[in-house]
Structure formats: C-alpha cells, structure tokens
Amino acid sequence: GTGPTSAAGPGGHHHGAGTAPVAAPGTTVADPVSVRDLVGDRSRSPDVSYTLTVAQRPDGGYTVNGTSPGPVVEATQGDLVQVVLRNEDVAEGTTLHWHGMDVPNGEDGVAGVTQDAVPAGGEHVYRFVADEPGTYWYHSHQISHEQVVRGLLGAVVVHPAPSAEAPDADGPPTTDVLALLHTYAGVGRTVNGSTGDTPVPLAPGQPARVRLVNTDDGPTQIWVSGAAYRVLAVDGQDLNGPTPVQGRRVTLTAGARVDLEVEVPATGAARVQAPGVSLVLGPAGATAPTTPAPSEALDLLSYGTPADPGFDPARADRRFDYVISRRFGLLDGRPGLWWTINDHLFPDVPMFMVAEGDVVVMTMSNYSGEVHPMHLHGHHALVLSRDGVPSTGSPWWVDSLDVPDGQTYEIAFAADNPGIWMDHCHNLPHAREGLVTHLMYE
Ligand code: C2O
Ligand code: CU
Structure with a gap:
C-alpha cells in the first residue's frame, strides 16, 4: 500500500492481504466479515468496461495503456463499472485505487489491505457502481510514493444521470x-x-x-x-x-x-x-x-449556502482525535525522524474502530511543522470547523483535506461502508514515513 513497508511485502502489515484478523488458537471471535465478501456486483454484465494495462518504461516511469496519464474512466451515474487491470511487467506488482470513490471495500485496491498486489503478467477485475457523479482519479496503491509519482494514474469522471427536468433553455449546455x-x-x-x-x-x-x-x-x-x-x-x-x-x-x-x-x-x-x-x-x-x-x-469554510448535510453531527456515536506530530524513534525498526499519530509511531498507531451506522466525529490537529493532505478512503467527511470556527457555507464534503501546521479541523462522517479503510497523508512519502492508519469496522 501507501504506507511503510515491511519484509512481508509492500503494505503487508496489520493484516494479511484481504483477510480479517485471526484469533489466537483456542479462542473464538465473532465471525468477522471478510474483505473478500465486500465486493461489487458480479452477477450481471457491466454497463461500462475498461481494460487498463500497466507497464514500466525503461526510464522508470509507468504507463497505462501506453500513456501517462492513462485513459479517462468515464461512466454515468448508476453504471456498473468493470475495470480489468493487467500488469504487463511491473516487477513489484501493482493495484488500482479509486481515489475519492466510495466503492465496496474489496474493490479499494490497497495492496496488503484489500488485495494482494497484482504480479507482472497477472490480472485483477474491479467492479463497482458509480453512484456519485463527480470528478475522481485512479492510481496505484502499491509502493505509491514511487508508482503514483512516476505516472501510474488517470482520471475518473462520473457524469450525472440524465435528469427528467427539461434542459435549461437559457443557453448552451455546459x-x-x-x-x-x-x-x-x-x-x-x-x-x-x-x-x-x-x-x-x-x-x-x-x-x-x-x-x-x-x-x-x-x-x-x-x-x-x-x-x-x-x-x-x-x-x-x-x-x-x-x-x-x-x-x-x-x-x-x-x-x-x-x-x-x-x-x-x-x-x-x-x-x-x-x-x-x-x-x-x-x-x-x-x-x-x-x-x-x-x-x-x-475559503470553502464560508463559501456557498448552508443546507442539510443529511445527518446530525451533534449526535456523534464516536469521537476520535487524530493528532499529527513528529519525533525521533524507530519505525518498523528503522531509526529516524518520523511522523506520529496520537504520539505513536507506525505500526503502533491507533486504529479507529467504528460500527456500521455510527456518526463519527474526528478532530484532526497538526503540530508537526508541515502541512498534511489527509485522505480517508471509502467515505466523504463533512468539515465542521477549523480552529473552532464553525463552517457557515455550503456543506463542504471532502475525501482529501489539507491540515496545515498549527491548525485543527473537526470533521464528521457516517460509517456506512464496512471494511478496513486507509486514513493517511497523501503526501505519499509522508505515508511511507508513518503517517498512515486505518478506519476499521467492528
Ligand atoms: Cu489516493 Cu490511499 O490514496
Ligand atoms: Cu503529510
């Protein structure tokens, strides 16, 4: 995945690839839901289908179907999308993550968490319904601080379903x-x-x-x-x-x-x-x-007109602090100056445990000396306040939010997409330096 890597392979920490935690011998646990079951519909043929072939260039760059950025994956709201990832020759393996799309967990494309990296010569099929119109992108989530930076990426556009209303007669369509x-x-x-x-x-x-x-x-x-x-x-x-x-x-x-x-x-x-x-x-x-x-x-905190966000953040079922700082220590046994989460160094960082249906409020503060673009997989969060100043504009939903040094954001989201989800810094070298944890459903 994005995070620090161990000898188990890139991203191979916390969990085996795609498996739920294993109970110690002789104990029993409630039957955990396997990521393997949390996948898109495979019972019917897809509405749109792409084959994306990933290859390595001699100069170290990556291409998708021969170019970088790769082809735009386009769908209309409601489409069942299929993407066949083919790894031509990327020796370290690769995956595709649908950045900003709230896909089923098993389709999230995180090597070491939701799937194994696809080896050279291998193939993996992704399926999800494009139910939210908007602008997204896809990228590798295997050794991402190298593969993304070197071009293993492309855009995703989900067009709104044609509306029943009469088209605007006032001017040309956008x-x-x-x-x-x-x-x-x-x-x-x-x-x-x-x-x-x-x-x-x-x-x-x-x-x-x-x-x-x-x-x-x-x-x-x-x-x-x-x-x-x-x-x-x-x-x-x-x-x-x-x-x-x-x-x-x-x-x-x-x-x-x-x-x-x-x-x-x-x-x-x-x-x-x-x-x-x-x-x-x-x-x-x-x-x-x-x-x-x-x-x-x-300032998006005060831009646009307020509206009902669809849930009440005041009735938080869970509250978490996500405090980002920095100190010397050992990360996976390597000494260095690393990022910390709630003062812990990777991999001993807290996981955020939720239950389906929870309203979750998270307070993210940064005392690390640098800005961090924090990205939560599988969910969109509502920005409630910054440094105690409440949002007064349109409901402002994010999947990627800059938390500058010295600032605190309070965000809320509905836990409505079961699985194990990364919550990390999208300055990808920072993720490798320990700024990564997971949101996990009980
Ligand atoms: Cu765009 Cu976990 O990444
Ligand atoms: Cu960062």
Whole structure:
C-alpha cells in the first residue's frame, strides 16, 4: 500500500492481504466479515468496461495503456463499472485505487489491505457502481510514493444521470473540460500530460465545467484570468449555492479535485491557471491574459449556502482525535525522524474502530511543522470547523483535506461502508514515513 513497508511485502502489515484478523488458537471471535465478501456486483454484465494495462518504461516511469496519464474512466451515474487491470511487467506488482470513490471495500485496491498486489503478467477485475457523479482519479496503491509519482494514474469522471427536468433553455449546455495536473521528473508540471498552455476551443459565451485533479504530493493554487468562476464541486461533491468569484485563488489539496464553472468571455479567452500550466478557454487563436496568483484565497469554510448535510453531527456515536506530530524513534525498526499519530509511531498507531451506522466525529490537529493532505478512503467527511470556527457555507464534503501546521479541523462522517479503510497523508512519502492508519469496522 501507501504506507511503510515491511519484509512481508509492500503494505503487508496489520493484516494479511484481504483477510480479517485471526484469533489466537483456542479462542473464538465473532465471525468477522471478510474483505473478500465486500465486493461489487458480479452477477450481471457491466454497463461500462475498461481494460487498463500497466507497464514500466525503461526510464522508470509507468504507463497505462501506453500513456501517462492513462485513459479517462468515464461512466454515468448508476453504471456498473468493470475495470480489468493487467500488469504487463511491473516487477513489484501493482493495484488500482479509486481515489475519492466510495466503492465496496474489496474493490479499494490497497495492496496488503484489500488485495494482494497484482504480479507482472497477472490480472485483477474491479467492479463497482458509480453512484456519485463527480470528478475522481485512479492510481496505484502499491509502493505509491514511487508508482503514483512516476505516472501510474488517470482520471475518473462520473457524469450525472440524465435528469427528467427539461434542459435549461437559457443557453448552451455546459462543456466538460478535464484538467489532470501531474508533475513528472524531468518534465515539470503538466495538465493532461502537456506542459505550458493547453488550448480548449470553445465559442464566446460557452460555459465550461473544468474538472481539476491534483495528483501531486503537495497543494497547488488554481486561479482564473479573464473571467469569473464558481466552485461547483469539491472532491466529487456538489456545493450548495456557489456564487461567482473573481480575483481569488483556490487551494487544491494533494489528491483533491475542484470543479470550476467558467464562462468563455464575449471577446478573447479565459485562462484557468496553476503554477506553470494553463488551459485557455476560447475561440482558436483568441488570447487570454496571464496573471500572477491572487494573494487572496477563497475559503470553502464560508463559501456557498448552508443546507442539510443529511445527518446530525451533534449526535456523534464516536469521537476520535487524530493528532499529527513528529519525533525521533524507530519505525518498523528503522531509526529516524518520523511522523506520529496520537504520539505513536507506525505500526503502533491507533486504529479507529467504528460500527456500521455510527456518526463519527474526528478532530484532526497538526503540530508537526508541515502541512498534511489527509485522505480517508471509502467515505466523504463533512468539515465542521477549523480552529473552532464553525463552517457557515455550503456543506463542504471532502475525501482529501489539507491540515496545515498549527491548525485543527473537526470533521464528521457516517460509517456506512464496512471494511478496513486507509486514513493517511497523501503526501505519499509522508505515508511511507508513518503517517498512515486505518478506519476499521467492528
Ligand atoms: Cu489516493 Cu490511499 O490514496
Ligand atoms: Cu503529510
């Protein structure tokens, strides 16, 4: 998996691959649910099917079906999706994790936790229903601090089911624009694999939904020149009542996604920028201004209009602290300066035990000197407060959240997806340095 590795193989700690904990001889335990049973529907044929063949390049990079990023996995809400992963020649083995998608646990693609890594020449079939429309991505979860960084990744887009309502008669339908950001060694920052400016030919007045995916280990700033924008969604979850924004940047957490609505101006073009790259939205040849990143950031804690999040975080069944710090010690026997969780070093970090149906409140604080993009698998969490200041905007749901040094976030989620789920830092070298634990259902 992502985490520190042991001699048992990458990610092979805590649990055998895909098995529940084993009772000591002579004792009995309640029959634990096996991850192997928590899988997608295999009784009918899939609505969409992909074969993704992963290969190693001589320079150490990885490709999926010959390119990096790999093909976009696209589905419509409600589709049963099948992805056949083929490992052509990746000697260390590989998997695919569906980042941000709340798939059944057995389809989560975490080597050493939900499956074994697929060996070179091997194959693994993933199946899940794409029930939440939104922007996601897939990546290897085997030795991820190397395989993801070197290109074993691609985007996932789940389109909303066609609505029964009459289409909006006021204007042209929105165009979908994907912008997967990744930094390759020796190449630098890219968008959909290209450096510099990427032209997106669109007519004046055309609205676009720009789906930005940050696949790097650190946060990036996003801003728009030549047009206002609205933040339609974060981490695949639509925001309620998003209002137009101008002259402010959005911080995109490592692993996170934002969908921005940008309308092509009547003259010229609009430029969606991240440091080093941009998308130029407009008629061919139209120019767009280039501006430096605005100093003022959009704060999602107060953006949009409040709405019912669907559960009451005040009735928490469980409360956990997730305190991130750093100290010298032994991690899997190796001496060094490692990250700690609640003052424990991996693998002696606490697991968070929940029961299906619980409302869980987690307080995440960071006293480690660096920002950590914390990622919870299999669930979306509602941001309740930051440093004691409650969220006053739209319900803001995340699967990837930057917890900066010195800050505390309180989040809540419904325990509605049984299994064993990683909860780790998505600065992937940090996960390898011990910033990883699990959420586990009793
Ligand atoms: Cu995107 Cu556990 O990872
Ligand atoms: Cu980190």
